[in-house]
Amino acid sequence: MTTPFQRARKPEHKEQRRHDILNAAATLGRRKGVRAVTLTDLAAEAGIHKSAVLRYFESREAVFLLLTADAWQDWAAALDEAVPYAAGPQKVAAALADTLADRPLFCDLLTHAQLTLERGVSEQEVRAFKITTLDAVDRVTDTLTTAMPWVSREQAIDLIAGVTAIAASLWQTANPPDTLARLYAEDPALAHTPIEFAPRLKRLAALLLAGTTTPTEGDPSQKHT
Incomplete structure (x- = not known):
């Protein structure tokens, strides 16, 4: 799910971004299996660059x-x-x-x-x-x-x-x-x-x-x- 803002700055936007990443991981995990999901996959599914994923999760x-x-x-x-x-x-x-x-x-x-x-x-x-x-x-x-x-x-x-x-x-x-x-x-x-x-x-x-x-x-x- 792509969020309506490019860079999350407000607390509620940051929380939404984390939620989007987790939802993307769950969706891909069910679709492809957990082992097959890459960081690039997560970013694409969430509608962000993979460097943005690493701003919210360490890996x-x-x-x-x-x-x-x-x-x-x-x-x-x-x-x-x-x-x-x-x-x-x-x-x-x-x-x-x-x-x-x-x-x-x-x-x-x-x-x-x-x-x-x-x-x-x-x-x-x-x-x-x-x-x-x-x-x-x-x-x-x-x-x-x-x-x-x-x-x-x-x-x-x-x-x-x-x-x-x-x-x-x-x-x-x-x-x-x-x-x-x-x-x-x-x-x-x-x-x-x-x-x-x-x-x-x-x-x-x-x-x-x-x-x-x-x-x-x-x-x-x-x-x-």
Whole structure:
């Protein structure tokens, strides 16, 4: 989105420019995949020169890292609405999978956050990202332990780590680049079994939850020994 002013001088114009850059990154990330988006792409989509992008963000990675932090907060809020109180593991697994499937950009960003994004920014930027992300994890932990009182906070944090790591990996497998997609189509013997992202994530989340629940699903009065 091109802003109606050439050089942002007023505070509200500067805030709008930052917003435009973030929107451009989100749009391109969904369209091309995060890994393929360059600083030049961001600038073109936002309607500014790439040097202008660097007046607001220290690097391309900083833009996407902020999007990742915002996406963590968004997911935490969505999950709080999606998980009913005193829910059984199957309902929680479904809520985890469905809310992630509804956020493809977040799943893609999860892949790149630690691999590249955190490594392309300053210590200050990483600190801000970690604080925001840990707050989101704490919110998700509250949601999970309220819905499943027999699950400890440590188990909930492990579940969050496991589910998001699986989601990041499954998303890449379910959405291969064009070269791999063509190869799989031409030679099925080389292809990974095509996966449906949400159903498989739901099954794997349920398996993770099985380690925290009793054989009688949803019974909080007993624990695995």
